[in-house]
Amino acid sequence: MKIALVGSPNCGKTTLFNLLTGSKYETVNYPGATVEYARANLRLPSGDLAECMDTPGLPSLQALSADEQVTLNALYNTETRPDLVVAVADSTQLSRHLYLVRQLQEVGYNTLLILTMADQLKSSGHSLDVDLLQDHLGLPVLLIDPRKSSCKDAVLDLMALCLGGQNTETLVNPRAHIAAHTESQIEEHFREIDRILADVLTQHEEKKEQWPWDQVLLHPVWGIVVFLLMMTGLYSAIFWLAAPLTDAVDGTFAWLMSLMDQYLPHSWISALLSEGVVGGLGAMAVFIPQIVILFVILGILEESGYLARGAALIDRPLAAIGLNGRAFVPLLSGHACAIPAMMAARTIPGRFERLLTMGIIPLMTCSARIPVFFLLVSFLTPADSAWIGGLAMTGIYLLGIIMGAVVATLIHRFSGSKRSDSFVLELPALRMPLAKVLLVSTWHKTKSYIQKATGTIVIISVVLWALVNFGPHSFENGVYQKPEIEESFAAGMGRVLEPVVEPMGLDWRGGVALISGFAAREVFVSSMALVYRVDEAEDDDARTQKLMDTMRTAVHADGSLIFKPSTCLGLILFYMIALQCFPTVATARAESGSWKFALGQLFALTGLAWLLSVALVQGLRILGL
């Protein structure tokens, strides 16, 4: 038996779902789609198991955004159609939330209604006659506070009772029926809701709104100050708070690899396992601390209701580049990692705006680029004045945002695509987030990110390992012999690519490092160490120092220095723009449902990066740098 929780955005549905399932649920994809929903098995009082699914918030049964569309498919299709719809509505928002409930009844679902926020209804000075509302609507109604675990049994009892009912399948095509609603039908629904509420809702006393936080959060000056403080806090947390954790993860994987080297028999297979598989997993795992912190903070901002205010605040600047306030969260997340950022773009209603947002997400400086920029910036700036390096890093971040803005503006100006410039967003009441709900949802989001990314990253890491560790002559006498780097397949590819990277000031070795960066951008640094034959060092700092010393003396075949300032600046520019990350391409394909978009984005951004980088390097060379 299937039960679906359905409700308007911000109705308290997720809190209820967590209460019912004891926060034990799994996130799964809708059939044939990448949109996820949460699913759990519920034990009913009768002892029966029922499959319960949570759905994204729906303002109405007429879909606007991609995730709403997929949710509706699951509700309408006969195979996935729920046997019971648990409609959820905020009891302080009945005059709007009952609209969806009436649509659900109209389609003929076997429905029961759970009203949330009983505490807030009471403190707002209202009382609700639940029995009378039940009579008016003709369906079972329960008023609860889902933040209190005591109400769980009452909900389960009612659900068990209602599962006996049937969907009334009178409509041949419910989707078309809802889509055909006219203005007067919608207005009639709202008039009917007003009539019912006049009957069941009584106001005892006029209560003032709680402290008017919005006077500050949306104040012309203080609003911006708070916004900037929040963003600074978010970035600081992602970088400073995550740093020790990232180091710990890095250390753990290095230790694992050294253990494997020590105890596994020496052969290419164990090297493949240790360097290729475990190394590849480690390359992904180092980002987990940052991603967890990002999910926690975004969760706090979302649950508290601030995120919607932030989106309203940033809407005007984003409108100037063809986007709207809803692109705020995806673009913000892009500074940690493009993969969860692209997933966050699902809530943007218009397809053009959604793709445009996804298109510029890779231009935001993601955390995988930090090791690369760190290496190049430290190489370029004198060691005794660290502030120049800090300034340069800030500049790189700002430049990434500016470039995203320029690209978005150009695309939306020249695409001629018909867009609506509409932006309407509900600002939910501000409230304290629940720690448990927050942690559970962070856990699930992180798990789903790891599941999505692991396969691709391990495969690419193994392939790249093989390219470096095998060559045309490695099995000549029937025994594996590790080739010198010059004789590996990777070097062969590097030489083929040499004409492409040569204008960027690099030789074939730089080409190899750039290719390997496609597994994950930060692999560039370890590949550089490999192709420039930097000896093993005890820790990261010593390795970076050794690599920089090697880079200072590395020369082209004609004896000229490779890493001149022009080459390094060109590399920085290339890394800012190029879509050098296969996991992101895979995500773009899955989210857009289009290879054309994903590959177009890959070639457009990487091509643009190459052109601009070559122009910069050649220009600087004329200036003698």
Place this chain on the structure above:
Amino acid sequence: MRLSELKKGQKSRVCSIQAEWDQKRRLLELGFVQGSRVEFLGRAPLCGPLIVRCRGTKIALRPSDAECIAMGEMES
């Protein structure tokens, strides 16, 4: 009179919406139906969206959206 012409603190009721059907339907389903009481609360910073209260909820909407909504007599 349009919703976009209301001043801070002013209240009025929705008369009608003049927009393409998709946009109109979205506004209707958010509760901007004939007779709904709307209070203008202010404007988001940086000349951003208008903040109004409609049917008990705060809603941010662009001036271009607010222009589509025709309002009735001002209430005190």
